[in-house]
Amino acid sequence: MKIDNSRAKQLRLDFPILNSNKNGKPIIYLDNGATTQKPQQVINAISAFYETQNANIHRGLYKLSQEATEAYEQAHAFTEKFINANPHEVIFTSGTTDSINMLAFTLPEITNGKNIVLTEMEHHANLVPWQQLAKRNSMKLKFIPIKDDFTLDYAAAEQLITEDTAIVSIVHTSNVLGTQNDAKRICALAKDNNAISIIDAAQSIPHSKIDVKRIDCDFLAFSGHKMCGPTGTGGLYGKHDLLEELPPYKTGGDMIRSVSKENAEWNDLPMKFEAGTPNIAGAIGLSEAITYLENIGMENIEAWEKQLLKYALEKTQEVGAITTFNPGVEKSAGILSFNIAGIHSHDLASLLDDDNICIRAGHHCAMPLMTKLGIPGTARASFYVYNTTEDIDALITGIKHTKQVFAKGIPK
Amino acid sequence: MSNIEETLSEEMYREHILDLYKSPHNFGDLEGATHKHKGFNPLCGDEITVQLIIKDGKVQAVKFKGQGCAINIASSSLLTDEIKGKTTQAIMEMKTPDVLDLMKIPISSVRFKCALLGLETLQKAVQGSEPDGNA
Numbered sequence: 376m377k378i379d380n381s382r383a384k385q386l387r388l389d390f391p392i393l394n395s396n397k398n399g400k401p402i403i404y405l406d407n408g409a410t411t412q413k414p415q416q417v418i419n420a421i422s423a424f425y426e427t428q429n430a431n432i433h434r435g436l437y438k439l440s441q442e443a444t445e446a447y448e449q450a451h452a453f454t455e456k457f458i459n460a461n462p463h464e465v466i467f468t469s470g471t472t473d474s475i476n477m478l479a480f481t482l483p484e485i486t487n488g489k490n491i492v493l494t495e496m497e498h499h500a501n502l503v504p505w506q507q508l509a510k511r512n513s514m515k516l517k518f519i520p521i522k523d524d525f526t527l528d529y530a531a532a533e534q535l536i537t538e539d540t541a542i543v544s545i546v547h548t549s550n551v552l553g554t555q556n557d558a559k560r561i562c563a564l565a566k567d568n569n570a571i572s573i574i575d576a577a578q579s580i581p582h583s584k585i586d587v588k589r590i591d592c593d594f595l596a597f598s599g600h601k602m603c604g605p606t607g608t609g610g611l612y613g614k615h616d617l618l619e620e621l622p623p624y625k626t627g628g629d630m631i632r633s634v635s636k637e638n639a640e641w642n643d644l645p646m647k648f649e650a651g652t653p654n655i656a657g658a659i660g661l662s663e664a665i666t667y668l669e670n671i672g673m674e675n676i677e678a679w680e681k682q683l684l685k686y687a688l689e690k691t692q693e694v695g696a697i698t699t700f701n702p703g704v705e706k707s708a709g710i711l712s713f714n715i716a717g718i719h720s721h722d723l724a725s726l727l728d729d730d731n732i733c734i735r736a737g738h739h740c741a742m743p744l745m746t747k748l749g750i751p752g753t754a755r756a757s758f759y760v761y762n763t764t765e766d767i768d769a770l771i772t773g774i775k776h777t778k779q780v781f782a783k784g785i786p787k
Numbered sequence: 788m789s790n791i792e793e794t795l796s797e798e799m800y801r802e803h804i805l806d807l808y809k810s811p812h813n814f815g816d817l818e819g820a821t822h823k824h825k826g827f828n829p830l831c832g833d834e835i836t837v838q839l840i841i842k843d844g845k846v847q848a849v850k851f852k853g854q855g856c857a858i859n860i861a862s863s864s865l866l867t868d869e870i871k872g873k874t875t876q877a878i879m880e881m882k883t884p885d886v887l888d889l890m891k892i893p894i895s896s897v898r899f900k901c902a903l904l905g906l907e908t909l910q911k912a913v914q915g916s917e918p919d920g921n922a
């Protein structure tokens with residue numbers, strides 16, 4: 376079913392926070408890029424696990440442990456199917472940051488090459504781990520530039536990705552600009568040069584259909600909390616052969632097949648990479664979130680968010696004196712960064728908060744991008760399935776009010 | 788349950804604060820500065836640089852520059868007004884309530900960092916720490 380305002384309002388009923396009040400006013404949540412709210416279905420799945428199935432996995436010979444193990448393994452299977460991966464190609468991690476760090480510490484064992492290619496629009500999560508690797512291994516970072524229209528310069532990418540490139544890691548959807556990058560094209564460039572390709576899908580997986588076979592990436596990292604799932608969940612997809620080759624990042628219990636005093640033999644995928652007791656309840660919550668999103672339909676979610684973006688772009692245009700940092704509806708997910716002339720984004724966010732309108736203000740963990748844009752930060756509204764054009768109307772009213780306050784100042 | 792105060796943020800945006808934001812005092816570069824520091828608010832990426840001329844343990848002149856929100860710019864304006872002629876010791880003894888007294892507005896807890904960046908940067912400059920980066 377296509378999403379419109381009435382369907383979005385119906386979906387919103389599933390989210391307890393969005394039906395609650397703070398200081399007597401409803402919450403208008405437009406910070407979905409930071410994290411999304413959780414539907415009752417996910418909250419219930421987590422409680423139900425603790426109430427009826429809780430036991431450690433892969434250990435107990437009793438029924439409870441077997442049930443927990445099955446639920447956990449089913450969560451893996453759901454996640455793999457969700458992104459069209461083969462069985463055992465998804466490792467559960469605590470999120471995108473964890474997934475990328477794991478790669479930054481283990482990939483050097485199976486790659487050679489001197490360069491790491493990123494883009495100028497990376498989140499610090501897909502930048503700092505590579506900076507550290509570059510320092511440890513005397514490698515060099517290169518950045519695919521951004522054009523004036525806030526899209527990647529693919530011609531430059533072709534020059535930057537060469538036989539000397541070991542790793543290409545790019546953000547799929549920019550958390551600041553909304554830009555949806557052509558991951559397939561960049562991964563093909565990496566493949567042509569025998570480089571490993573990695574996609575930071577933190578902002579794309581919650582909002583659009585991801586098919587790892589179509590993208591043909593080697594690895595793909597994501598966070599559960601940005602897609603209706605619990606915090607502390609997420610994953611790393613990797614092609615089977617690469618995951619077999621890659622050494623484990625963490626070692627300990629659960630990830631071994633056999634251990635002697637001197638040596639250990641690694642367990643099968645994905646356990647090899649999931650040392651210790653994993654976030655079992657979290658994985659079950661994540662899998663419920665996936666079911667929830669699939670029932671709505673990823674295509675429907677993407678289409679609705681683009682409609683909201685279109686509306687927001689038009690409305691901000693009407694207000695005037697607003698600069699937007701967005702490549703336009705065709706090339707962007709439902710994320711809109713903007714600045715109002717003469718008003719700092721922090722001041723705007725504080726004044727909007729008086730009406731429980733939640734937006735993000737600042738550098739959005741993308742300081743090099745801010746430097747490139749020549750600004751200290753932006754205000755950012757980011758949408759999800761449960762947002763409506765009325766939420767955007769409330770934002771616009773709040774922006775107009777802020778402009779009035781700044782024009783006059785409230786009297787002493 | 789929650790102890791997040793219910794004071795409206797709007798209470799912060801008094802005329803005197805916005806006047807200082809639009810026309811800050813002591814803003815710009817200081818020629819012949821003896822002390823200088825560049826401070827960052829890692830939460831939002833704001834930065835300000837404070838420059839001083841200190842002679843015989845007293846502030847002869849002070850200027851600040853940078854990009855910041857209204858709260859940051861207004862507090863830095865008021866603070867730089869306040870410390871002219873003061874001893875470095877008096878400056879080092881200044882604390883959060885001194886800044887809040889100068890501002891005469893209720894600051895919500897999430898904005899404390901903004902209000903205090905000026906004082907933090909000033910105290911580091913007085914202590915003589917090297918400017919961070921390309922100040």
Ligand SMILES: Cc1ncc(COP(=O)(O)O)c(C=O)c1O
Pocket residue numbers: 408409469470471472473498500501546548549550575577578598740
């Ligand atoms: C593009 C992008 N990459 C990575 C991350 C990091 O995600 P997490 O904090 O869940 O590890 C984020 C989250 O803000 C993001 O937007």
